[in-house]
Amino acid sequence: MKKVNIGGVPEHFNLAWYLTLKNGEYKAENINLRWHDYHGGTGAMCKALRSGEIDMAVILTEGIIKDVIDGNPSKIVQTFVETPLNWGIHVAADSKFKSLEDIKGTRAAISRYGSGSHLMAYINAKNNDWDLEKDLKFEVISNLDGAIRGLTEGKADYFMWEKFTTKPIVDDGIFRRIGNCPSPWPCFVIAVREDFIENNNDELKTILNIINQTTADFKSIPSIDKTIANRYEQELEDVQEWLSLTEWSQTILDKKTIQNVQDQLFNLNIIPKKVDYDFLIHNVE
Structure with missing residues (x-):
């Protein structure tokens, strides 16, 4: 076999x-x-x-x-x-950030460099006319559990992941979704x-x-x-x-x-x- x-x-x-x-x-x-x-x-x-x-x-x-x-x-x-893929853009539930404009220039949590969460941060930045050099910063968090810790503890500011996978985390009041970014x-x-x-x-x-x-x-x-x-x-x-x-x-x-x-x-x-x-x-x- x-x-x-x-x-x-x-x-x-x-x-x-x-x-x-x-x-x-x-x-x-x-x-x-x-x-x-x-x-x-x-x-x-x-x-x-x-x-x-x-x-x-x-x-x-x-x-x-x-x-x-x-x-x-x-x-x-x-x-x-x-x-x-419909990427939800998430912040911690108690975060001060309310809109995509608010997270411009802040730290994106990514599972690792070269991952979807990393690459789609560029697509989101382009969609919103951000400066790709100045307005993108990254914090590696390994996986979804790492993102929960990273956003809750303030080590990163926002996190992009498939929105239906993260919906229970939003429903539980851990994340708040402030936008969506479908892959093109x-x-x-x-x-x-x-x-x-x-x-x-x-x-x-x-x-x-x-x-x-x-x-x-x-x-x-x-x-x-x-x-x-x-x-x-x-x-x-x-x-x-x-x-x-x-x-x-x-x-x-x-x-x-x-x-x-x-x-x-x-x-x-x-x-x-x-x-x-x-x-x-x-x-x-």
Whole structure:
């Protein structure tokens, strides 16, 4: 049986992986797929792909594009979630900050450099015409728990994370959300180490076929909204809103989208150069 290590954030976007694993669908195809939670998000997964700790990752589009250009020996094989990620912009509940203008020039909590919380801070700054040199400051906090401590203890001033994941923290009166910043591209892709692609193409194709069959019908799974609400401790109405806004994908990331992501990252000085489509993408056949 072929062992395959895959990483992702422990959030509702990835429930389809849990369901297919629970059903034993990979083992039925002689694949021992092992899921690893990465609470540190995309930056932590980029590091794990580089080291060979994992073979595959369900990872933020902007983060993996930056890291592949920076030398990560991986390729994007598919879009996983087609719709943008809606990043909530949060401050501590008792913070003096009330608006986006108030946090200009203050410290953004980020899970790590190169993570989505880091890169999207640039997108938010650009959207609000901030000076990218003067108005962006960062404090590394590792993960969501670190952000709660960082904002509550005053080590950082604001934190960007997917708004439905943080909604319970807002409801509990720990965070206050002062704005939103949708990513300007599909949010999650599946990235795979190049050496794994070269040596395990059939297994990779099988894994993608299994997960794609599940995501294609995900919203029609009986009581899926209640399952998500219970598993991720969210309000049912919030889950229903999230499901109405979210579309999964079973196709490859197109050239126009890759160009758009690179154009924006390059213009923000996040990547040093733009590369060809084939440098970033592998079409599994």
